[in-house]
Amino acid sequence: MTKIKIKLVKSPIGKPETHKKTIEALGLKKIGQVVEKNDTPQIRGMIHQVNYMVEVID
Numbered sequence: 001m002t003k004i005k006i007k008l009v010k011s012p013i014g015k016p017e018t019h020k021k022t023i024e025a026l027g028l029k030k031i032g033q034v035v036e037k038n039d040t041p042q043i044r045g046m047i048h049q050v051n052y053m054v055e056v057i058d
Contacts, residue, residue, distance in 0.1 A: 004039040005057040
């Protein structure tokens with residue numbers, strides 16, 4: 001399965017609770033942190049929900 005790298009580029013402070021929980025579910029805690037996840041439709045949906053706070057790295 002292909003992998004996708006996700007980087008947190010903006011703080012979740014002051015954002016909706018659902019978005020904070022999505023960031024936490026992706027495994028992101030600090031700005032600049034990069035996590036590697038399997039490229040699944042579920043992960044893509046999570047990224048789409050918080051796309052203003054994360055960046056997908058090739």
